[in-house]
Amino acid sequence: MAGGGVVKPAAHDKPRKHYLNHVKTFASWLVTLDHKRIAMMYLAAVSFSLLLGGVFAIALRTVLWNGAPAGPDSRILGATMEQFYNKMFTLHGAVMVFLFIIPGIPAALGNFILPMQLGAKDLALPRVNLLSWYLYVMGLCFFIAVLVFRGLDTGWTLYPPYSMGGGSEGQRVWLSLIFAYMAVFILGFSSILTGLNFIVTIHKLRPPGMGMYDMPLFLWALYATSLIQVLATPVIGITLGLSLIEHMFHVGIFLPEYGGDPVLYQHFFWFYSHPAVYIMILPAMGVQSEIMGTFTRKHIFGYKAIAWSSIAIAVIGFLVWGHHMFVSGQSPTAGIIFSFLTFLVAIPSAIKVFNWVATMYKGSIDLKTPMIYGLNFIYLFGIGGLTGLFLASISTNVHLHDTYFVIAHFHMVMVGSTVNAFLGGVHYWWPKMTGRMYNETLGRVGALLVFVGFNLAFMPQFVAGTRGMPRRYANYLDEFTVFNQASTIGAYILGSGIGLQVIYLIHSLFKGRKAPSNPWGAASLEWQSESPPDFHNFTKPPIVTGAYDYENWEYESEEAGWHLKQEVIDTGKTLSKVH
Amino acid sequence: MGTGVAEHETKHETLPARPPELAMHFDNMHQQFHSGKLGMWLFLGQELLFFCGLFTAYAVYRGNHQEMFHYAHYFLDTKMGAANTVVLLVSSMTAAWSVRCAMLEQRKGLLITLALTFLCAGAFMVVKYFEYAHKLHIGAVWGNGFHVQTADLPPELLAKYPEMTGEKLKDMGVGSFFAVYFCMTGLHGLHVLVGMGLYVWLFIRALKGHFSRRWYGAVDNVALYWHIVDIIWIFLFPLLYLIG
């Protein structure tokens, strides 16, 4: 019967050769140019970073259970409890932002899926792809060096002059700061190379017959992301390059005592770091679009609106960086303009949410694990996005600036949306990437734990923030105890949800049921390859079908998966014949 | 066409034998060439944004300290800057010419133009070295380190403003100018050094006869990089050396 592109191996055959086992040596992984292997290496590396950043989060929430005892008497790991807390929130932020969220979805999932959704064999520039992974690992090593050399407690934004004074530890962390600058600088170039590669691939390897509007929305999202990666990331490169020089030679660009302007640093930093939040959220929105279509079995609603709203977000993202600087020396005129521009971003974001909801309307919703993450996404992104409007208006921002309200807002977007989409995407493509099914029940339990834990951790912070609890403090007034303790319990639940996933996903690698080529009935091209894919991705030329035309697929209970209907195979064109 | 899959199926039937330079995920040399070139252009786009930080710093410090910038620009020798501009423009032409030679498969011409480009880049760095050495020698440096004696001030500056002293300049914050100057020209110089390395690499490959009319992407892309280095200097020269 074999559906489109699916060859069912007979039981007595030798194990099928695929990208994971066609060569097995360790060295073959380190020099591989195969986008799928590089993606898996990225997945391993970013997951490690997620867990590392998670450990820091758990540590800082633990300190906040009662607040750190003041004074030098309570010591932990060679620092006072307060310093320890400061280091934890700094490293939590830096590791999560630079090592996990920014590369997470594009470099790990995108790397794997992008060429396959185009029906291509690889990314256009495979060596550049491998280089980007090595740069990532170098950046990771520098961050670990920061940890080993006393850590840092300057906040992840590394604002001078505080950062260059070494924070509370003075010049004892001189070296750590150099490592941190190096790490972010190098990770920036890793990110640029990934984005560059994606743009080239989408332009040059998109097959004839597949126009931009025939692409899955995930690719539109990655395209928009890549534009930001290529055009914004160099600015953080030069910023941290200059900071490094300033820190070592005191040239006087950012440090006021040598004639520099610290507000200029903030301008530079946010010129990248605000578009960077769209590097974080846009790919997540792409994953979300794929999941919403597949698990409602309905053509995605408003394709073009979703596609162009990604581009709109990327463009507007460059115009709003000053809303991070409303209270830090920027002129009021600039603040008002930035406040106005910031509201504009809400429009394309809302368009996306409306379209996802409309996709679900009258769809046949299948609450598989990825779909639960998809629902989490809509709910949490809605809250995260709407609270963003509070912060965009300059007058409320002045009140809420640097309070827990801000913390809760951006965690709603970064964690509630991006991490949820990352986890949803990992579950969605796990059968394709590894060839194994995870345990569906545990998957749903994990998704619910994440949802409950997350809400418990961050909802109280909105309240604490509006009541005036500032961020980045190791202690708090008694009236905030209940919020902080609820938050800490939430963090533990969230952590246990992620821990559970690590366990059952690794377990599935060894004991999981063999995955069919298309376990979900999804319609984009990658599901016409086998699970896991062949080294060249497709054993047969994929048949051209719409990325959201689910009616072309039918369920077959024998293999517990979906395959193309026979008439589609008979009448459809293969990609090789379209031109 | 876009998928490698077609090639998988029809390798021995319809498509001509694949050139050895063609990577397995491309269908033809055109697609491969233009992919590399698009990648290079995107890289150049990020190069511009990378330098943009420095140009912004320049604009901000200049915009807010016009007087100081006016005095400071006397420290830069227009003749040396102009000489370097000419050297870089010539090297840009030889770089473009090397692409022409590669496309026409003129091996000798290719080797000559590559070597000339390298030599011009070298000449640029030599001039730069003398400029830097002089500034470091008289103490015209960044931040609070600026310590030029009045006797060492540029003659043109003293001719126009006889009462000017090194101390006055320092108090004016002229260190900011030199911070910007050294960062901008330093980063540019770093790019020139990288370009020189790339031209050595191209020269060796050309010696080995690697390039042909369908396979000269490396020559073309390095030349593109070299032109952007040139374009950045085209802006640096008037901004730093000329306007006061």
Added chain:
Amino acid sequence: MSEATHEHDHHGQLPGTIGHVSSWQTLVKVLVTLLILTVVTVAIAQADLGRLNVVGAIGVACVKAGVVALWFMHLRYDKRFNFFILVGSFALVAWMIGYILFDTMLYQHNVQDYKRDRQAPATP
């Protein structure tokens, strides 16, 4: 550069070449143009035109950059998308410089006040 040189450009092109071959005459003409523009920009700078000096310097530099991009970098004959990348990057550069300059000029008086306060002798 005229149509005639364009015709000339294909002279001597080998069959099956990827891309457009520039004639050596074009390359020399472009170089001469650039050198003339260099002389022009130096000459403009010698005259004291006040603010116009900056405008002139940047204007000539933009023309020179355009010449390099269109002929030396082949943008005239290249895919249009590559042109958009260059123009888009420049637009972003202009936005960043323009906006940050605008803002720093606006808050500069705060910096000056601060400096003056620090230099003034402490008053009770």
